[in-house]
Amino acid sequence: YQPSPRPFPEKLPEMTYPSHIESLPADSSGIINRRGLRIYVGYVLKHQTIGLEQVGDGVWDVIFGPIILGRVDVRDATDGYVTLKVSSPM
Template sequence: MVRLTTRLSRPHRATCDPAHVEVRRVSNAGCFRLHSGQQFLSQALNGEHIGLEEAQDGIWNIVYYEPSLGRFDQRNKTITGAPALRGKC
């Protein structure tokens, strides 16, 4: 039995993001870097690009294509779920 696996090819996020969104690549360990810090997000997003959009001073919306995945508090180093996604699991 031959098993073929291939990674889905998606357009690079940096080419379609507005200038105010910082694009970061999620590492193989599931982490992203922002301003000399590193934060775990999810191993499910390994190798993918996410967008970070500053909502308030030190609070960043984490965006993957269109949906918001949550918010990252840079001071407390915490990620909270997006309000629109709560209660849908």
Template sequence: MTHPPTGSQSASTRDYLARLPGIDYPGYFDVRRVAHSGLIYIGNRVMCVSHLLVGQDIGLEQIDEARWEAYFSFYRLDRIELPKHKGGYCRVRV
């Protein structure tokens, strides 16, 4: 097994960002920050997004009364149908 010599490796000069730079969403998007639990709230309804996006802003585009599309930057995550009853729960497939 061959190992690279440690003398030829050096630390990266690039900065590591703990948080991604802010994302600008169109004005008609509803922007929500993902909570530490991986959830976002729309009215009285709960959506599970993902713990991978905790602290990040996602954009929500309303399609009609009960349907939304969730975006992270330019990437469409999922189309969501909100539950009819208040306190309902749905999941965004990431």
């Protein structure tokens, strides 16, 4: 075994998105809050910056880096909470 000579960062750089994508921080439970709408993106993404890209009237793609995690429709919210709709890549 040979250790890599490349340094490993103590902290990964913060995720950035183009200006047309809204950036929101996930809380310690993996939930992002957008104007009273709570979207669960997953505990594994807690404290990460998540992107929301509007793709229709009240319809948003939820993005982490280059990956579209799923889609939400604000009309599907129950008590201000909505879950991701994940489409199959096939």
